[in-house]
Amino acid sequence: MTSTTTVTEPLPVPHAPGGPVLELRGITKQYGALTAVSSVSLTVAAGEILGLLGPNGSGKSTTLNLVMGFIKPTSGEVFIHGHSLRTAPRDALEDVGGLVEGSAFYPYLSGRLNLEMVARLRGLPVSRVDEVLAQVDLERAQHRLFGDYSQGMRQRLGVAGALIHRPRLVVLDEPTSGLDPAGTRAMRALLPLLASQGTTVVLASHLLTEVEQVCSRIAIMQAGSVIASGSLDELMGARPRWRVRVTPPERPRAIEVLRALTGTRSVEPPTEGAGSEGDLQVDTSAGGADVNRALIAAGIVASEIEPIVPTLESVFIELTERGAAR
Ligand SMILES: Nc1ncnc2c1ncn2[C@@H]1O[C@H](COP(=O)(O)OP(=O)(O)OP(=O)(O)O)[C@@H](O)[C@H]1O
Numbered sequence: 001m002t003s004t005t006t007v008t009e010p011l012p013v014p015h016a017p018g019g020p021v022l023e024l025r026g027i028t029k030q031y032g033a034l035t036a037v038s039s040v041s042l043t044v045a046a047g048e049i050l051g052l053l054g055p056n057g058s059g060k061s062t063t064l065n066l067v068m069g070f071i072k073p074t075s076g077e078v079f080i081h082g083h084s085l086r087t088a089p090r091d092a093l094e095d096v097g098g099l100v101e102g103s104a105f106y107p108y109l110s111g112r113l114n115l116e117m118v119a120r121l122r123g124l125p126v127s128r129v130d131e132v133l134a135q136v137d138l139e140r141a142q143h144r145l146f147g148d149y150s151q152g153m154r155q156r157l158g159v160a161g162a163l164i165h166r167p168r169l170v171v172l173d174e175p176t177s178g179l180d181p182a183g184t185r186a187m188r189a190l191l192p193l194l195a196s197q198g199t200t201v202v203l204a205s206h207l208l209t210e211v212e213q214v215c216s217r218i219a220i221m222q223a224g225s226v227i228a229s230g231s232l233d234e235l236m237g238a239r240p241r242w243r244v245r246v247t248p249p250e251r252p253r254a255i256e257v258l259r260a261l262t263g264t265r266s267v268e269p270p271t272e273g274a275g276s277e278g279d280l281q282v283d284t285s286a287g288g289a290d291v292n293r294a295l296i297a298a299g300i301v302a303s304e305i306e307p308i309v310p311t312l313e314s315v316f317i318e319l320t321e322r323g324a325a326r
């Protein structure tokens with residue numbers, strides 16, 4: 001018995017259960033000469049909350065718009081639940097909800113009626129409207145016209161609309177922009193709740209504290225590229241530093257010794273004189289004991305060796321400044 005199979009085209013890779021919910025493969029988006037997004041590759045697993053963090057104009061919204069299928073990449077491919085957005089957009093977008101740059105609602109209808117229309121279009125029971133209105137705490141304002149809503153209320157309704165069909169992937173651009181402190185707190189509580197139910201969330205923000213509080217993984221964007229990504233711990237842990245105190249006369253020798261230590265990237269201040277009042281900051285992969293041992297071997301006794309615990313802000317500023325200097 002013989003069997004012959006001729007494969008002329010590569011077979012589509014079936015979406016393995018547990019495979020990535022979202023995958024960006026080498027995505028580039030150009031607007032004329034401007035590269036808004038440059039060779040971005042990202043993978044997001046189920047239940048993750050990925051935060052795209054970056055300065056204004058770094059390409060966060062463009063990336064989210066590409067994921068939502070509102071714009072097409074110049075090159076590269078987006079896969080959602082294993083479906084290519086290019087070859088199978090309906091399958092890819094079926095299970096996605098998003099709020100990108102303010103949602104389109106009718107100003108002359110109430111918030112509630114707007115959501116009821118969305119529910120009807122999607123064939124959802126009206127009970128879902130009540131559920132999402134409660135989720136975004138908009139029950140009291142549900143009968144007011146959307147046109148009369150404040151910016152924060154519009155934002156909330158947009159989120160309600162994004163969640164109404166219980167999508168497995170939720171994409172949110174600056175979800176707390178325009179929200180008051182109570183609304184901001186509620187939104188930051190809602191996202192982990194969604195994630196705990198298995199929903200995957202991708203959000204863009206330039207608010208470090210927001211990303212720090214809410215996201216399980218962070219991708220830092222700058223000038224269209226992802227310059228670093230990982231869990232908060234990974235991003236922080238990637239930059240161990242030590243603060244070393246020696247007497248001023250010992251400083252020049254200490255700087256020399258620490259610069260020679262295996263794993264050292266920098267010693268600041270790099271020379272005697274510059275900020276000679278302060279302590280030395282050693283950026284090294286070496287442990288505190290190694291730092292101490294090296295100094296002692298050179299006859300220097302440090303009065304203090306202390307780890308510098310980074311904040312997301314310090315990591316972000318260092319990474320983006322280094323990127324900008326490139
Ligand atoms: N439709 C467009 N046409 C031309 N250029 C665009 C377009 N959309 C975005 N850009 C440019 O692409 C770059 C990235 O913009 P994007 O809106 O993605 O940044 P962002 O990270 O979301 O910024 P912000 O923090 O201000 O929201 C910017 O230089 C922007 O001017």
Ligand SMILES: [Mg+2]
Pocket residue numbers: 060061062173204
């Ligand atoms: Mg934006």
